[in-house]
Amino acid sequence: DTAVSQTPKYLVTQMGNDKSIKCEQNLGHDTMYWYKQDSKKFLKIMFSYNNKELIINETVPNRFSPKSPDKAHLNLHINSLELGDSAVYFCASSPGPNSNQPQHFGDGTRLSIL
Protein backbone atom coordinates (compact mmCIF):
# COMPACT_ATOMS: atom_id res chain seq x y z
CA ASP A 1 0.00 0.00 0.00
CA THR A 2 1.34 3.38 -1.01
CA ALA A 3 1.79 5.60 2.06
CA VAL A 4 2.12 8.99 0.35
CA SER A 5 0.91 9.21 -3.22
CA GLN A 6 1.19 12.14 -5.60
CA THR A 7 -0.46 12.70 -8.96
CA PRO A 8 0.54 13.26 -11.62
CA LYS A 9 4.08 11.87 -11.70
CA TYR A 10 4.97 14.02 -14.71
CA LEU A 11 3.46 17.33 -15.76
CA VAL A 12 4.51 19.11 -18.94
CA THR A 13 2.79 22.40 -19.69
CA GLN A 14 3.28 25.84 -21.18
CA MET A 15 4.17 29.09 -19.51
CA GLY A 16 1.16 30.99 -18.23
CA ASN A 17 -1.01 27.92 -17.60
CA ASP A 18 -2.55 26.96 -14.26
CA LYS A 19 -1.98 23.44 -12.90
CA SER A 20 -2.59 21.39 -9.77
CA ILE A 21 -0.71 18.57 -8.07
CA LYS A 22 -2.53 16.26 -5.68
CA CYS A 23 -1.19 14.47 -2.62
CA GLU A 24 -2.80 11.90 -0.35
CA GLN A 25 -1.45 10.00 2.65
CA ASN A 26 -2.96 6.91 4.29
CA LEU A 27 -0.73 6.91 7.36
CA GLY A 28 -3.14 8.74 9.61
CA HIS A 29 -0.65 11.59 10.01
CA ASP A 30 -1.76 15.06 11.06
CA THR A 31 0.91 17.08 9.24
CA MET A 32 1.71 17.35 5.54
CA TYR A 33 4.39 19.25 3.65
CA TRP A 34 5.34 20.41 0.16
CA TYR A 35 9.01 20.59 -0.81
CA LYS A 36 10.59 21.82 -4.04
CA GLN A 37 13.69 20.15 -5.50
CA ASP A 38 15.55 22.24 -8.04
CA SER A 39 17.74 21.10 -10.93
CA LYS A 40 20.76 20.85 -8.61
CA LYS A 41 18.83 18.49 -6.33
CA PHE A 42 18.49 21.06 -3.56
CA LEU A 43 15.34 20.54 -1.45
CA LYS A 44 13.48 23.38 0.23
CA ILE A 45 10.29 23.52 2.27
CA MET A 46 7.40 25.43 0.73
CA PHE A 47 4.33 24.84 2.89
CA SER A 48 3.05 22.76 5.74
CA TYR A 49 -0.44 22.03 7.01
CA ASN A 50 -1.42 20.54 10.33
CA ASN A 51 -4.92 19.15 10.51
CA LYS A 52 -6.06 21.33 7.57
CA GLU A 53 -4.49 24.50 8.94
CA LEU A 54 -1.52 26.29 7.37
CA ILE A 55 1.46 26.34 9.75
CA ILE A 56 4.43 26.96 7.46
CA ASN A 57 4.48 29.34 4.52
CA GLU A 58 8.04 29.97 3.37
CA THR A 59 8.81 32.78 0.96
CA VAL A 60 6.93 31.29 -1.95
CA PRO A 61 5.27 33.42 -4.67
CA ASN A 62 1.55 33.81 -4.09
CA ARG A 63 0.98 32.10 -7.45
CA PHE A 64 1.38 28.94 -5.37
CA SER A 65 -1.68 28.10 -3.28
CA PRO A 66 -1.90 24.96 -1.16
CA LYS A 67 -5.26 23.53 -0.19
CA SER A 68 -6.03 20.89 2.40
CA PRO A 69 -9.63 19.60 2.21
CA ASP A 70 -8.91 17.15 5.05
CA LYS A 71 -5.85 16.04 6.95
CA ALA A 72 -5.16 13.19 4.52
CA HIS A 73 -4.90 15.47 1.49
CA LEU A 74 -2.72 18.42 0.58
CA ASN A 75 -2.97 19.75 -2.95
CA LEU A 76 -0.82 22.39 -4.62
CA HIS A 77 -2.25 24.76 -7.19
CA ILE A 78 0.05 26.92 -9.28
CA ASN A 79 -1.21 29.89 -11.30
CA SER A 80 0.48 31.55 -14.26
CA LEU A 81 3.32 29.05 -14.47
CA GLU A 82 6.81 30.42 -15.15
CA LEU A 83 9.96 28.78 -16.50
CA GLY A 84 11.53 28.93 -13.04
CA ASP A 85 8.77 26.72 -11.65
CA SER A 86 10.29 23.73 -13.44
CA ALA A 87 11.34 21.37 -10.64
CA VAL A 88 10.37 18.21 -8.83
CA TYR A 89 7.75 18.77 -6.14
CA PHE A 90 7.60 16.37 -3.22
CA CYS A 91 4.78 15.88 -0.77
CA ALA A 92 5.56 14.48 2.69
CA SER A 93 3.74 13.70 5.92
CA SER A 94 4.61 13.26 9.58
CA PRO A 95 2.66 12.29 12.72
CA GLY A 96 2.54 15.87 14.00
CA PRO A 97 4.10 19.33 13.69
CA ASN A 98 6.47 18.85 16.59
CA SER A 99 7.35 15.26 15.96
CA ASN A 100 10.95 14.14 15.71
CA GLN A 101 9.80 11.15 13.70
CA PRO A 102 10.93 10.95 10.08
CA GLN A 103 8.77 12.30 7.34
CA HIS A 104 7.40 10.00 4.67
CA PHE A 105 7.77 11.23 1.10
CA GLY A 106 5.85 10.67 -2.09
CA ASP A 107 7.63 9.81 -5.33
CA GLY A 108 7.52 13.40 -6.57
CA THR A 109 5.92 15.27 -9.45
CA ARG A 110 8.30 16.42 -12.16
CA LEU A 111 6.98 19.70 -13.54
CA SER A 112 8.41 20.92 -16.83
CA ILE A 113 7.47 24.32 -18.23
CA LEU A 114 7.88 24.80 -21.98
Next chain:
Amino acid sequence: GNSVTQMEGPVTLSEEAFLTINCTYTATGYPSLFWYVQYPGEGLQLLLKATKADDKGSNKGFEATYRKETTSFHLEKGSVQVSDSAVYFCALTDAGGTSYGKLTFGQGTILTVHP
Protein backbone atom coordinates in the same frame (compact mmCIF):
# COMPACT_ATOMS: atom_id res chain seq x y z
CA GLY B 1 18.33 29.72 11.43
CA ASN B 2 19.07 26.06 10.89
CA SER B 3 21.43 24.87 8.19
CA VAL B 4 23.06 21.65 6.99
CA THR B 5 26.29 21.39 5.03
CA GLN B 6 27.31 18.22 3.19
CA MET B 7 30.56 17.39 1.50
CA GLU B 8 30.69 18.31 -2.15
CA GLY B 9 30.05 15.59 -4.63
CA PRO B 10 29.87 13.72 -6.79
CA VAL B 11 31.59 10.79 -5.12
CA THR B 12 32.73 7.89 -7.29
CA LEU B 13 33.88 4.63 -5.70
CA SER B 14 34.64 1.07 -6.69
CA GLU B 15 32.53 -1.74 -5.27
CA GLU B 16 33.57 -2.79 -1.74
CA ALA B 17 35.28 0.55 -1.05
CA PHE B 18 34.73 2.44 2.22
CA LEU B 19 32.31 5.35 2.09
CA THR B 20 32.21 8.52 4.17
CA ILE B 21 29.92 11.46 3.42
CA ASN B 22 30.49 14.36 5.79
CA CYS B 23 27.61 16.34 7.25
CA THR B 24 27.70 19.23 9.70
CA TYR B 25 24.82 21.27 10.98
CA THR B 26 23.83 24.50 12.69
CA ALA B 27 20.70 24.53 14.82
CA THR B 28 19.29 26.71 17.55
CA GLY B 29 17.61 23.94 19.51
CA TYR B 30 18.06 20.21 19.90
CA PRO B 31 17.55 18.79 16.43
CA SER B 32 16.85 15.29 15.26
CA LEU B 33 19.15 14.24 12.43
CA PHE B 34 18.40 12.11 9.40
CA TRP B 35 19.97 10.64 6.31
CA TYR B 36 17.63 10.23 3.36
CA VAL B 37 18.47 8.46 0.11
CA GLN B 38 17.01 9.17 -3.33
CA TYR B 39 17.44 6.46 -5.96
CA PRO B 40 17.18 7.52 -9.62
CA GLY B 41 13.65 8.55 -10.54
CA GLU B 42 12.29 7.90 -7.05
CA GLY B 43 11.27 9.85 -3.97
CA LEU B 44 13.20 10.19 -0.73
CA GLN B 45 13.49 7.23 1.60
CA LEU B 46 14.65 7.41 5.18
CA LEU B 47 17.99 5.67 5.54
CA LEU B 48 18.66 6.25 9.23
CA LYS B 49 18.05 8.70 12.05
CA ALA B 50 19.31 9.83 15.45
CA THR B 51 17.31 11.94 17.85
CA LYS B 52 19.82 12.85 20.56
CA ALA B 53 23.52 13.31 21.16
CA ASP B 54 25.67 10.16 20.89
CA ASP B 55 22.85 8.17 19.29
CA LYS B 56 23.98 5.97 16.42
CA GLY B 57 21.61 5.36 13.56
CA SER B 58 22.17 2.32 11.35
CA ASN B 59 20.47 0.60 8.44
CA LYS B 60 21.55 -1.56 5.48
CA GLY B 61 25.20 -1.38 6.55
CA PHE B 62 25.17 2.42 6.79
CA GLU B 63 25.91 4.16 10.10
CA ALA B 64 25.99 7.71 11.42
CA THR B 65 26.61 9.01 14.96
CA TYR B 66 25.09 12.23 16.33
CA ARG B 67 28.07 14.25 17.57
CA LYS B 68 26.91 17.34 19.44
CA GLU B 69 30.43 18.53 20.26
CA THR B 70 31.38 18.72 16.58
CA THR B 71 27.81 19.31 15.30
CA SER B 72 28.29 16.46 12.84
CA PHE B 73 26.42 13.43 11.53
CA HIS B 74 28.77 11.77 9.05
CA LEU B 75 27.48 8.82 7.02
CA GLU B 76 29.69 5.72 6.70
CA LYS B 77 29.54 2.31 5.08
CA GLY B 78 32.30 -0.22 5.20
CA SER B 79 31.76 -1.82 1.78
CA VAL B 80 29.60 -0.15 -0.85
CA GLN B 81 27.71 -1.94 -3.60
CA VAL B 82 26.65 -0.84 -7.06
CA SER B 83 23.07 -0.74 -5.77
CA ASP B 84 24.07 2.02 -3.30
CA SER B 85 24.42 4.47 -6.20
CA ALA B 86 22.01 7.28 -5.34
CA VAL B 87 21.79 10.82 -3.97
CA TYR B 88 22.23 11.07 -0.20
CA PHE B 89 20.75 13.91 1.84
CA CYS B 90 21.59 14.88 5.38
CA ALA B 91 18.71 16.68 7.09
CA LEU B 92 17.56 17.98 10.44
CA THR B 93 14.31 18.85 12.08
CA ASP B 94 14.06 21.04 15.11
CA ALA B 95 10.96 19.77 16.88
CA GLY B 96 9.10 22.42 18.78
CA GLY B 97 8.96 26.18 18.46
CA THR B 98 7.99 27.66 15.15
CA SER B 99 9.87 25.23 12.92
CA TYR B 100 6.90 22.83 13.08
CA GLY B 101 9.05 19.88 12.21
CA LYS B 102 10.09 21.12 8.79
CA LEU B 103 13.17 19.42 7.37
CA THR B 104 16.24 21.47 6.54
CA PHE B 105 18.33 19.60 3.96
CA GLY B 106 21.94 19.61 2.94
CA GLN B 107 22.68 20.04 -0.74
CA GLY B 108 22.82 16.31 -1.45
CA THR B 109 25.77 14.13 -2.43
CA ILE B 110 25.66 12.04 -5.59
CA LEU B 111 27.28 8.64 -5.08
CA THR B 112 28.22 6.42 -8.01
CA VAL B 113 29.62 2.95 -7.36
CA HIS B 114 31.34 1.09 -10.19
CA PRO B 115 31.70 -2.72 -10.38
